[in-house]
Amino acid sequence: MKKIFTGFNLLVCSFLLAQNNSSDLGTISGNFQSDFQYYIRDTLIDPSGEADPDERMLGTGFLNLTYSRGNFIAGIRYENYQNQRVGLPAGYNSEGITYRYARFIKDRFDVTVGNFYEQFGSGLTLRTYEERGLGIDNNLDGIRMAYQPADGVTLKAVIGRQRNYFDKGAGLVRGFDAEWSLKPTLGWTGNTNLIIGGSFVSKFEAANDPELNLPENVGTGAIRVNLITGDFNIFGEYAYKSTDPNSFNDYIFKPGEGIYIATSYANNGLGVSLGFKRYDNFFFKSQRESDLQQLFINYLPSLTTLHTYTLPALYSFNTQGNGEMGFQGEVSYNFKRNTLFGGKYGTLVTVSYANSYSLDKDYKLRPRYSRADTTIIDSVLRGSQGYSSSFLGRGPYTYFQDLHIEFKKKLSKKWKATATYYNFVYNNSTLIKGASDYDYESVGSEPDIFFVNAGVLELLYKIKSRHALRTEIQGLFTEQDRGNWALLLMEYSIAPSWFFAIQDAYNYGNPDEDLQIHYISANVGYSFGTTRFQMGYGRQQQGVFCVGGICRIVPASNGFTFGVTTNF
Amino acid sequence: MKKLIVCSFLFSAALMSCNKIDQPLKNEYGFAPLPDSSSKVVLLEEFTGTSCNNCPEAAEKARELYETFPGQVVLLAIHAGGFSIPNDKHPQDFRTQTGNDIYNFFRPQGVPSGMFDRSGHPDPGAPLFPSKWDAAIVEELNKPAVLALTPAFNFDETKKELNLRTEIVATSNLPEGDYFFSAFVYEDSIVAPQTLEDGVSIDYDYVHMHMLRGSFTGNSFGESVVEGTLNNGAAYAKAYTIKADEKWNPEHLGAVFFLYDRNTYEIIQAGSAHLHK
Numbered sequence: 001m002k003k004i005f006t007g008f009n010l011l012v013c014s015f016l017l018a019q020n021n022s023s024d025l026g027t028i029s030g031n032f033q034s035d036f037q038y039y040i041r042d043t044l045i046d047p048s049g050e051a052d053p054d055e056r057m058l059g060t061g062f063l064n065l066t067y068s069r070g071n072f073i074a075g076i077r078y079e080n081y082q083n084q085r086v087g088l089p090a091g092y093n094s095e096g097i098t099y100r101y102a103r104f105i106k107d108r109f110d111v112t113v114g115n116f117y118e119q120f121g122s123g124l125t126l127r128t129y130e131e132r133g134l135g136i137d138n139n140l141d142g143i144r145m146a147y148q149p150a151d152g153v154t155l156k157a158v159i160g161r162q163r164n165y166f167d168k169g170a171g172l173v174r175g176f177d178a179e180w181s182l183k184p185t186l187g188w189t190g191n192t193n194l195i196i197g198g199s200f201v202s203k204f205e206a207a208n209d210p211e212l213n214l215p216e217n218v219g220t221g222a223i224r225v226n227l228i229t230g231d232f233n234i235f236g237e238y239a240y241k242s243t244d245p246n247s248f249n250d251y252i253f254k255p256g257e258g259i260y261i262a263t264s265y266a267n268n269g270l271g272v273s274l275g276f277k278r279y280d281n282f283f284f285k286s287q288r289e290s291d292l293q294q295l296f297i298n299y300l301p302s303l304t305t306l307h308t309y310t311l312p313a314l315y316s317f318n319t320q321g322n323g324e325m326g327f328q329g330e331v332s333y334n335f336k337r338n339t340l341f342g343g344k345y346g347t348l349v350t351v352s353y354a355n356s357y358s359l360d361k362d363y364k365l366r367p368r369y370s371r372a373d374t375t376i377i378d379s380v381l382r383g384s385q386g387y388s389s390s391f392l393g394r395g396p397y398t399y400f401q402d403l404h405i406e407f408k409k410k411l412s413k414k415w416k417a418t419a420t421y422y423n424f425v426y427n428n429s430t431l432i433k434g435a436s437d438y439d440y441e442s443v444g445s446e447p448d449i450f451f452v453n454a455g456v457l458e459l460l461y462k463i464k465s466r467h468a469l470r471t472e473i474q475g476l477f478t479e480q481d482r483g484n485w486a487l488l489l490m491e492y493s494i495a496p497s498w499f500f501a502i503q504d505a506y507n508y509g510n511p512d513e514d515l516q517i518h519y520i521s522a523n524v525g526y527s528f529g530t531t532r533f534q535m536g537y538g539r540q541q542q543g544v545f546c547v548g549g550i551c552r553i554v555p556a557s558n559g560f561t562f563g564v565t566t567n568f
Numbered sequence: 569m570k571k572l573i574v575c576s577f578l579f580s581a582a583l584m585s586c587n588k589i590d591q592p593l594k595n596e597y598g599f600a601p602l603p604d605s606s607s608k609v610v611l612l613e614e615f616t617g618t619s620c621n622n623c624p625e626a627a628e629k630a631r632e633l634y635e636t637f638p639g640q641v642v643l644l645a646i647h648a649g650g651f652s653i654p655n656d657k658h659p660q661d662f663r664t665q666t667g668n669d670i671y672n673f674f675r676p677q678g679v680p681s682g683m684f685d686r687s688g689h690p691d692p693g694a695p696l697f698p699s700k701w702d703a704a705i706v707e708e709l710n711k712p713a714v715l716a717l718t719p720a721f722n723f724d725e726t727k728k729e730l731n732l733r734t735e736i737v738a739t740s741n742l743p744e745g746d747y748f749f750s751a752f753v754y755e756d757s758i759v760a761p762q763t764l765e766d767g768v769s770i771d772y773d774y775v776h777m778h779m780l781r782g783s784f785t786g787n788s789f790g791e792s793v794v795e796g797t798l799n800n801g802a803a804y805a806k807a808y809t810i811k812a813d814e815k816w817n818p819e820h821l822g823a824v825f826f827l828y829d830r831n832t833y834e835i836i837q838a839g840s841a842h843l844h845k
Contacts (some may be wrong), residue, residue, distance in 0.1 A: 047653070090677045090692040202586055210706055211598050214706030219586030242586035247699035253592045289700050291677055291693065315627075369597040383592045433621050440766050449770040512656075555650065 031567035034061040037085055042558035045539060046515060058085045060092075061384060062132070064099075076100040077461025086557045088135045089291060092163030098163065099139060110146040115139045118158055120177040120199035121224045123299030124239040124258045125284075128162070136293050139163050140173060152184035162286045162295050169295040171286030175201040195226040201297060203286045212251060212383050218244040220256075220284055220298070236261040239282070245383075246288040249281055249322055252386030256281035260301055269334035276327055277303045280359060280389060283321035303328045304354040304402055307422070309456045310505060311476040311485050315424045317356065317400045318431045323389070323398060326356035345410035356400040358437050360393030381438060397447055401425035416460040417419070424452040428481065450480040450535075466495040476507075484509025499525045507541075523561075531566035570689050606792040608713040610705060611642045611826055611838035614682040614778075615671060615695060617651025618658040618760060621767040626680030626698045627777070640709055642840040643778040644754055644824050646670055651679050654682050657770055666752065669788035684708045685835035686828065706787050714740040715827055715837035723818045723843050732784050732823050734839070742798035742836070749806050750790030751825035753781045755816055758841075781816060783821070784808040793827065819844055 022395040037057040037508035041052050059082055065073040080095035081088070102112030117139055125459020130137040149155065156177040161168040179197035182188065200221040207214035241256035257280045264273040284298040286396060303326055304317040332350040335342035341349075364387055365379035389395075406420040429435040429447035432539075440447060454476040461469045474487035491501040505519040521538025539558045614630050618622040627645065634641045647662035648671030654661045674683060676695035684704045688694035696704055718735040732751055762774035785791050785808060793804050812818060826838035 013738035031629065090675055093692060208703070209594075210702060211594055212592055213589050213594055215589050217587045243589055245592070251699075253589060349573070366593075366598070369599070374597055383598055429621075429767035435621060435765060435767045439621075443764050443769055444767050445764070445766040445769045447766060 019206055024069060026067055028065060028067050028073075030063065030065040031565070032061075032063045033563070033565045034059065035085075035561065035563040036060075037557075037559050037561045039086065039557060039559040042539065042556070044514070045541065045556035045558065052469075053083075053086060055083060058083055060085060071105045072103070074100075074102040086555060089165070089294075091291060091294070094166040096166060098137070098166065101308055103244075106228060109149040110144075112144040113142075115141050115163070116144045116158070116160075118144060118156070118175070119299075120156070120175065120201070121197055121222060121237050122235070122260050122262075122301055124237055124260060124282075125199045125201040125220050125232035125298055126158070126173075126175050126177075127224045128297075129299070134293065136296075137163050138294070138296055141168060142173075147359075151186060152181035154179045154181075158429045162297070164287070164290065164294050169204040169285075169287040169290065171205040171295070173201065173203050173286050175199065191228075193228045195228070196221065197224045197226075199224075201284075203284075203297060205287060214251075215243055216289070218242055218284075222258075230267050231267045232263070234261075234263045241282060244281075244284065246283070246285065247290075248283045248285065248396075250381040250436075252281070252381055252384055254281050254386035256284075258282040258298075258300065260303070262301075267280065269336065271330075271332040273441075274328070274331045275303045277301065278325045278391075279319070279321050279361075280323050281321075281386065295398075297497060304356070304400065305352055305404065307419070309458075309472065309474060310458065311474045311487050312404075312420075312422045312491075313456050314476065314485075315426045315450070315452055317354075317402070320356065320399060320430065322436065323359040323361065324356050325392075325394065325402075326354065327358060328352070328354035343409070345412075348406075348408040350406045350408075352402070352404050354400070354402045354440070355398070358395030358397035359389040359397065360395045360399075361387040361389050361437055363387045363438060363441065394436065397427065397430065397440065398425055398449070399427045399430050405467070414462045418456075418458040420456045422452070422454040422456075424450070424454070426452060427451040448480070450478055452476060452478040452481075468493050468495070477532055482507055482510050482515070497527050499523075501536075503538075505541075530568065531564070533562075533564050535560070536563045537561070570763040578842065594613055606715075607640075608638075608709055608711055609640055609642060609717075609838045609840075610685050610708045611644060611824065611835055612682050612684055612701075612705070613644050613646055613670065613686070615648060615676045615679050616645050616663065617647055617649060617653075617657065617679055618660070619653070619763050620651035620679050621763045621765055622698075623651070623680045624762060624763055624771075624774070626682070629698045629701055629782060630682070631777070633701065637705065637709060641705065641826055642751065642826075644780055645776065645778045646780050648672075649676070649679055658761050658763070662758075662760070662776070664780055664782060666783045673789075678770045686833045687835075687839070689833045693836045712740065713837060714742055717825060717837055717839040719823065719825065719839060719841040721811065721823050721841035721843065723821065725818075728812045728814075729809050730784075730812050730821065730823075731807070731809050732825070732841070733805060734825050736793065736804040736806065736827060738798040738800055738802045741800050744797050746795045746830035747793045747798060747827055747836075748830045749793050749804075749825070749827050750783070750824055751784035751806070751808060753784065753810070753816070754778050754822050754824055755781050756820040757817075757821065758820070778822075780785065781821075782810065784825075786810075789830075790828075790842065792830075 038057045039053055046349040061080045063078045076097050077099035079098050081092040099115040100115055100245050101112055103112040115127045128138045131149055140158060140160035140162055144158045146156045158175045160173055160485040162173060169446060177199040181195045183194060184194035196531055202217055202219035204217050220239055220241035222237055224237035227234045237260050239258040243253050243255055245251040245253055259278045261276045279300050285295045286297050287295045300319045300321050302317055302319045307313045330352040335347040337344060341347055354424050364385045365381060366384035367376040368378050368380045369376060403423045404420055404544055408418045410416045427447045428450055457473045459471045463469060470491040472489040485505060487505045488523040489503040491499060493499040502522045508516050510516045519539045521536060523534060523536030525534040527530060537560050589626055597754040608640035614632055630643050634643055646667040649668040652663050674695055681697050682701060683695050685708050687708060714736045716739055718734045722731050756777045758776040758779055759773055760776055761770050761772045763770055824840050826835045828835040
């Protein structure tokens with residue numbers, strides 16, 4: 001790692017020396033984030049002590065530094081996990097420079113060497129990104145080139161290996177993308193544009209499986225179209241993947257497919273969006289065996305609403321790359337002020353529906369033989385053709401359904417209100433426990449489905465200039481899982497520096513009376529300039545995180561937190 | 569120049585490829601080849617739990633390996649971690665101090681997972697998920713057998729005591745190391761509820777096998793045999809007596825034992841013995 005850091009220094013210094021006849025030395029900018037947690041033993045929510053780390057206090061830190069001068073940019077990111085905080089994958093337990101790059105842009109040519117993030121289209125073939133809170137960073141370390149041979153035409157090529165914690169994945173990723181935006185090329189006037197694109201991404205990973213002839217090169221290709229007019233936006237992408245047996249699809253020898261369509265219309269206060277997705281055996285990772293969320297090459301848009309209020313977010317959707325189909329429709333209308341529904345200040349009403357269900361799979365297992373006498377013992381998925389499915393055929397299992405209706409309204413000069421009702425159908429076996437359709441069929445059972453109703457009322461009261469009180473009143477009601485919840489949040493802010501928040505989430509309907517407890521947290525934050533400090537105390541509930549049938553419990557914890565972010 | 573760059577992009581795209589596989593299986597019946605070595609014995613420590621829905625499949629996988637490589641695989645099912653905490657549907661607590669210590673020391677990233685001879689430690693991914701077990705067992709079995717472990721194992725009905733004596737003989741020269749010996753009690757055929765693959769169904773008559781019950785050495789990581797080199801022919805013996813818990817069924821008890829290097833925690837040779845086999 002020292003070599004990398006020294007290399008970065010040399011790179012920047014040599015560039016500066018080569019340019020020393022100029023008075024412009026460029027600029028350095030950066031940002032810093034650090035979070036600490038002190039853990040308190042809480043036998044009520046963690047009787048086994050699993051989430052009670054020996055270290056008592058754990059911390060993480062991130063520093064991004066970017067140097068830029070003219071058409072040259074270079075940067076590094078230092079990360080430390082000392083040690084991995086409760087809930088993060090065990091691989092995040094080290095420190096060092098995890099991201100460094102140099103980039104120049106000249107004559108429509110854009111070159112990056114080192115680490116980079118990239119996305120082709122909607123991400124069906126390639127998307128590398130960082131989601132720090134979830135422990136996701138699948139950046140590529142290699143070379144990225146982009147070139148614009150004509151106005152509106154962009155060609156991109158990438159090659160590299162992906163980050164895997166503080167190491168790299170075994171697979172080599174190669175990708176190419178072409179996009180043509182017709183409006184600038186053909187000189188169209190008006191507000192209509194048509195963008196067409198195509199991409200191809202392949203990975204190489206050596207194979208030495210004792211039983212199976214695994215493909216070492218796996219490729220995926222996609223075409224996409226995006227039509228934009230004044231009011232309409234229609235996007236569609238189709239992707240195909242060659243046979244890719246891996247641990248997430250039970251090593252089946254079946255090609256994959258992905259379709260993602262998103263359309264929207266907006267005019268005169270009315271907004272409508274419609275979307276469709278169908279993912280069939282379409283997880284694409286650069287290593288056949290890897291941890292949970294590590295080493296994904298592609299990204300599958302979930303086409304569901306990401307809820308941010310605490311209680312509705314307990315039942316979040318988890319995209320099913322091994323096979324799912326779904327639809328999302330949303331209509332919003334802004335009733336104008338001084339109308340019957342709009343009142344004095346207007347009212348925004350949004351109705352949204354999304355669902356996800358299984359594909360119509362017809363499994364094609366292969367026989368497994370006895371080593372002693374070669375008689376058939378049973379049938380297995382591993383090494384088989386997997387299954388066949390009709391294109392629009394609906395399978396027997398509902399994974400997820402979300403209907404929510406939201407009203408946003410300014411009540412007076414001092415009051416604003418948002419009221420939302422939620423109705424979820426939540427397949428806990430698939431989405432949380434990672435059970436596959438085949439698991440249900442082989443055991444002859446049905447998945448565990450939760451039926452959930454929830455409501456949130458958010459009130460914002462402007463007390464006086466710069467002083468405001470925000471209140472959230474939440475309720476969640478279900479006869480399954482952990483039963484009913486109530487939540488009250490009060491947040492007092494003094495712009496632009498201070499905020500004070502206290503929250504009580506009360507699981508009063510837990511079927512286990514001992515767990516009908518209050519999860520209380522309190523936080524205070526202070527900002528000055530571009531720096532922000534935050535500290536708090538809280539009790540965090542237990543959850544389970546599953547991907548592909550392997551589950552990791554994110555244990556309950558209790559303790560003090562302290563965080564700081566700044567940039568310069 | 570422009571054409572050259574465009575052609576370079578297109579050429580790079582053409583170079584990327586994918587392989588077409590006509591025959592997924594390497595041979596007609598899909599058998600993995602047997603390893604060269606015939607006397608190396610590998611310990612599979614399997615982290616499991618009664619609430620873990622993917623664990624029955626992993627246990628089945630472990631059983632397959634046990635049967636595929638007869639006499640060369642020793643199994644130990646360690647109930648530890650969040651999925652082994654008793655609850656309304658799984659009231660029995662199968663956790664042990666030894667199991668908890670091993671779980672907390674090797675910190676598996678998920679359950680089910682397993683270690684083959686504890687190889688790979690201290691890599692956080694050393695406890696492998698079941699999809700990696702096929703390759704791992706072959707790799708471990710292909711290592712040379714450099715030790716012979718010969719047990720004598722019996723149960724004293726009167727005193728309700730288990731006696732285990734193990735002869736350790738080096739059959740090759742072993743390099744400098746800090747060699748430790750560990751021995752555990754396991755129990756077969758325990759009938760108790762187990763969550764099944766779908767995450768919903770519970771098999772109330774599930775038969776748990778090779779379940780870790782306790783330690784012969786009175787601790788979780790054994791005791792020292794020798795620090796230094798082990799020459800071909802060097803011999804040691806370790807003997808232990810422990811009280812059998814009244815909940816254990818002597819008909820189903822067995823012993824798992826092994827020698828390992830404390831510097832790496834990698835097991836050099838393992839063995840097992842059963843009271844009634």
